[in-house]
Amino acid sequence: MPLAEAMRPARIEDVVGQSHLLGPGKPLRAALDARRPHSMIFWGPPGVGKTTLARLLAEAFDCRFVAISAVLAGVKEIRESVELARLERDTSRRGTIVFVDEVHRFNKAQQDAFLPHVESGLFTFVGATTENPSFEVNNALLSRAAVYVLRRLDETDLRTLVDRAAERCLDGLAVDDEAARLLVESADGDGRRLLNNLELAATAAGALDRDAPEPGADDTEAPPRRLTPVHVAQVLAERVRQFDKGGDAFYDQISALHKSVRGSHPNAALYWLVRMLDGGADPRYLARRVVRMAIEDIGLADPRALRLSLDAAEVYERLGSPEGELAIAQAVIYLACAAKSNAGYAAYNEARDFVKRDASRGVPVHLRNAPTKLMKALGHGRAYRYAHDEPNGYAAGEQYMPEGLGEPDWYRPVPRGLETKIAEKLDWLRGLDAQARRPS
Numbered sequence: 389m390p391l392a393e394a395m396r397p398a399r400i401e402d403v404v405g406q407s408h409l410l411g412p413g414k415p416l417r418a419a420l421d422a423r424r425p426h427s428m429i430f431w432g433p434p435g436v437g438k439t440t441l442a443r444l445l446a447e448a449f450d451c452r453f454v455a456i457s458a459v460l461a462g463v464k465e466i467r468e469s470v471e472l473a474r475l476e477r478d479t480s481r482r483g484t485i486v487f488v489d490e491v492h493r494f495n496k497a498q499q500d501a502f503l504p505h506v507e508s509g510l511f512t513f514v515g516a517t518t519e520n521p522s523f524e525v526n527n528a529l530l531s532r533a534a535v536y537v538l539r540r541l542d543e544t545d546l547r548t549l550v551d552r553a554a555e556r557c558l559d560g561l562a563v564d565d566e567a568a569r570l571l572v573e574s575a576d577g578d579g580r581r582l583l584n585n586l587e588l589a590a591t592a593a594g595a596l597d598r599d600a601p602e603p604g605a606d607d608t609e610a611p612p613r614r615l616t617p618v619h620v621a622q623v624l625a626e627r628v629r630q631f632d633k634g635g636d637a638f639y640d641q642i643s644a645l646h647k648s649v650r651g652s653h654p655n656a657a658l659y660w661l662v663r664m665l666d667g668g669a670d671p672r673y674l675a676r677r678v679v680r681m682a683i684e685d686i687g688l689a690d691p692r693a694l695r696l697s698l699d700a701a702e703v704y705e706r707l708g709s710p711e712g713e714l715a716i717a718q719a720v721i722y723l724a725c726a727a728k729s730n731a732g733y734a735a736y737n738e739a740r741d742f743v744k745r746d747a748s749r750g751v752p753v754h755l756r757n758a759p760t761k762l763m764k765a766l767g768h769g770r771a772y773r774y775a776h777d778e779p780n781g782y783a784a785g786e787q788y789m790p791e792g793l794g795e796p797d798w799y800r801p802v803p804r805g806l807e808t809k810i811a812e813k814l815d816w817l818r819g820l821d822a823q824a825r826r827p828s
Contacts (some may be wrong), residue, residue, distance in 0.1 A: 432538030435578030458493035491515035492524035540577030689729035689805030727805025749790035785824030
């Protein structure tokens with residue numbers, strides 16, 4: 389039996405981690421104390437105990453446990469689980485917990501197949517997913533199940549697993565502190581990965597000990613087996629941090645990168661950029677997002693940011709990895725340090741929302757094009773003032789908005805970077821307008 393399977397807890401009390409759900413007064417503990425099962429969805433990364441919790445809940449509630457893998461199952465397996473639940477109810481009067489692993493892999497029709505039986509109370513539905521249930525689980529099913537977020541195991545939890553496994557399943561194998569630290573780091577919060585790596589390292593330690601010289605003629609006992617950093621290093625491949633190119637981890641990390649840039653924290657921005665590159669994110673995608681940051685969060689406070697971001701994207705196209713990634717990193721540092729303004733972004737959104745709600749207003753006659761005699765005869769372009777011929781290159785008092793609309797206040801420069809100067813100029817021009825429109 390694999391070590392990870394042998395180490396599955398036999399009781400709720402043996403579960404490592406998830407104290408926010410299983411501690412005194414916490415949701416799952418309260419349900420267990422009241423002996424009232426309810427439908428639920430476990431959302432969390434791999435190796436944190438979603439399947440184990442479902443099994444233990446079935447035992448604690450004295451329910452039959454029926455497991456379905458959404459990767460392999462279909463409507464046929466769903467129907468079979470319904471029949472098993474009905475048989476259990478009719479013969480033993482016990483309830484049934486139907487556990488669906490990777491429930492996000494089921495399509496809408498498959499998820500809907502559970503609804504009438506969940507509503508009737510035929511069985512208790514428990515789903516497990518690594519993806520955000522808000523996006524991957526039907527609203528109808530989501531509204532009938534409590535969502536519990538399972539957290540990655542922290543260093544203390546993982547070290548507890550190492551010690552338990554060494555004592556209970558590995559004949560008291562002694563684990564050096566440095567070896568345990570390497571195992572904990574390699575797991576990256578995943579208990580299953582930790583136990584798999586520990587099993588491989590323990591096997592390596594056993595093989596090395598068998599190759600050691602036999603005890604001396606005095607029949608002294610061989611030294612006890614120890615797991616050292618050398619054993620761990622032999623079996624650990626390059627550590628793979630948790631990253632999902634299409635899932636929540638991907639969007640959470642790009643969000644953290646964007647918000648670190650917006651928050652003017654270059655070190656944090658670099659961290660998230662490198663995390664994504666290290667996890668296999670496409671640098672071209674990251675370059676596109678950096679360009680978006682320059683437009684959305686720096687804007688006209690520092691127009692050089694956009695040009696530098698575009699240059700970084702071009703450098704990557706020419707050089708590729710890893711050289712081109714440095715250009716993206718430098719762009720991220722510049723954006724994080726640059727003056728920030730979302731005034732242009734906000735102005736565009738306000739204007740767009742207004743146009744969506746507003747009627748189709750005509751262009752003022754004096755602003756219309758007049759390429760033909762008929763258009764000129766109709767007055768198109770008449771009385772238009774050519775700004776370059778006006779004092780200061782500005783036609784003070786001229787009206788450019790549709791008639792009856794007035795002057796909106798969409799673009800509001802911030803007092804940072806170049807927009808400080810832009811605001812001063814706009815204030816000056818508005819003063820010229822007010823002066824020109826003042827009755828003589």
